[in-house]
Amino acid sequence: MAQHDPSGLVARLAAQRAAYSQERWPTLAVRRDRLKRLRALTREHGTAIAASIDADFGGRSAHETRLAELFLVAAAISHAESHLRRWTRPRRVATAARFWPARNRLLPQPLGVVGIVAPWNYPFQLSIGPAVAAIAAGNRVMLKPSELTPHFSELLARLVAGLFDPDELHVVTGGVEVGRAFVALPFDHLFFTGSTAVGRQVAMAAAANLTPVTLELGGKSPAILDPSADMTQAARRIAFGKLLNAGQTCIAPDYLMVPRGSTAKMSSDLGDAIRSLYPTISDNPDYSAIISDGHRDRLAALVQDACDKGAAVVEPVRVDLATNARKMAPTLLLGVNASMRVMQEEIFGPILPIIEYDGLDEAIAHVTAGERPLALYWFGTDARSRERVLRETHAGGVTVNDCLWHLAQEDQPFGGIGASGTGSYHGEWGFRTFSHFKPILHQPAVAGTRFFQPPYGKTFDAMLGALQKLI
Structure with a gap:
């Protein structure tokens, strides 16, 4: 055509x-x-x-x-x-x-x-x-x-x-x-x-x-793992949310925040979840490719930049580029910091940086310091912590204890806020x-508004004074 x-x-x-x-x-x-x-x-x-x-x-x-x-x-x-x-x-x-x-x-x-x-x-x-x-x-x-x-x-x-x-x-x-x-x-x-x-x-x-x-x-949509979360369950749901369409989803979790000291356990659980969802990558029809060579190269450059600045790379399932050069392995990045491009740009691919936080105040401060994201995900059972995160952070939409599914709610609005x-x-x-929605006022044949028309005088003053007492 x-x-x-x-x-x-x-x-x-x-x-x-x-x-x-x-x-x-x-x-x-x-x-x-x-x-x-x-x-x-x-x-x-x-x-x-x-x-x-x-x-x-x-x-x-x-x-x-x-x-x-x-x-x-x-x-x-x-x-x-x-x-x-x-x-x-x-x-x-x-x-x-x-x-x-x-x-x-x-x-x-x-x-x-x-x-x-x-x-x-x-x-x-x-x-x-x-x-x-x-x-x-x-x-x-x-x-x-x-x-x-x-x-x-x-x-x-x-x-x-x-x-x-x-x-x-x-x-x-x-x-x-x-x-x-x-x-x-x-x-x-x-x-x-x-x-x-x-x-x-x-x-x-x-x-x-x-x-x-x-x-x-879009934006950098965070996933926050509360200490009260079921880590194994959260890992599988985060892996699905991140890797649907190989991460090329505007509301995919862009990075994961975990309590101090839990990175090793969470990365292990994520690895198990990823291998369960996608035992292979290159020849797996369930795992999508990256849309273009240019986007694949950009994602590889994000990983390389993080490596050059000290991040550790974990690939739970490897990819054979000779089979499909546009498939990219699910990649976890550990030990990331703010100087890395992967923490500055929206990723839009199968890369998940993991950062640690000390206490809820720090987690909230990290989220609110950046541009307002399109989505936010919180995992846990502590209702008080959950409500603090929901009330003290901004995001276009939220799913609690899962990823993505708020988008599918036809009785809820979907949209961003600020830069998202x-x-x-x-x-x-x-x-x-x-x-x-055109506002329409239907005025009957007899209406008190005639008292507010000129010539102005005592009647106008009395009527306006009466109305002012009612407001």
Whole structure:
């Protein structure tokens, strides 16, 4: 399929905007029909979608694609279909007694045309997931998947074109130049998932048009092991959370904090857990490859930098690069310090630094000293320590005694805070992101507000004085 010329994007946006102007409030039937078509795309083409992502990665677990992409999108569609009537209903809002008999309500309206920029690590989930929310809210959608997943991007463009009019949902393919032109378009809302560095550029491009943005970014998400934790259980759950998609997950635990003196035990338990999950690496279809040679080289450089500065490297399972050069062994780094790149950059790969802390105050201080992360994980049974961590640290979302699973909750918002993002989606939170809740005041024929109109005098003073006593 031919890639889009950046100059054609303006025409496509104009066509979608014109279509929206003819249908400014799509009926429930129209929205449900569009969601139904997305559900058909997900269910009927899952095998092809998984195969295309596998081709782009040079080895991506089909089971992980089914769980973390196809299942999550199908669940989001089902949730939206079940709740759409309630979400779209105008909402009564309390009216202060001084304004009676007027009444307030909120009317959720579509924004218009939404632009979605998706990353490469979960290309289907992070493309169609936001689109589900935007379509449920009644918007038209233009979608730009990553240039690093060309097989998937072309397949998605073809599947969408077969099920949707381009004025409803349209996939834009192309490289960096097309991406830059895309985020510079005057959308009614721009939704971006990717790195913090690129997110800053996207926000600046959108600012030129005063386009509101949702940024789903990343950061160094900590996992904190409390002294009260079941270390063996925690090790298996941390290993799974870290190594899903070979660590190429925005909410993967980026580093692990353990009580002073427990590194040896925890690294041993993590090694056992990793070997249980992935007995082999090179020829194991359950273990995903790194997306590109460039990303593989960056990860190797992080490990080498840590080694050069004194860190110890533990590889519980070795990898044969001759079999698959893009597979990277799960790697534990012990004895790390703040001077190492691995403790300064988001890792986005199967590398887990382990650092020790003395007491809860130090653990909290370490987390709060850095940028606010997209996720935080706490393991233990001490409720007082848990609540201190939850209340005294910031993170986009938290899972207690496990990793990742807060992302799958359709009744909870998902999003970052600070450098890890702005705005949220999933479930009703996504519907709100892509809607404008228009406040409406209904004024009856007889209203006391007439006493506040000129000419001003004693009546005005008396009425305003009476009201001031009520507030």
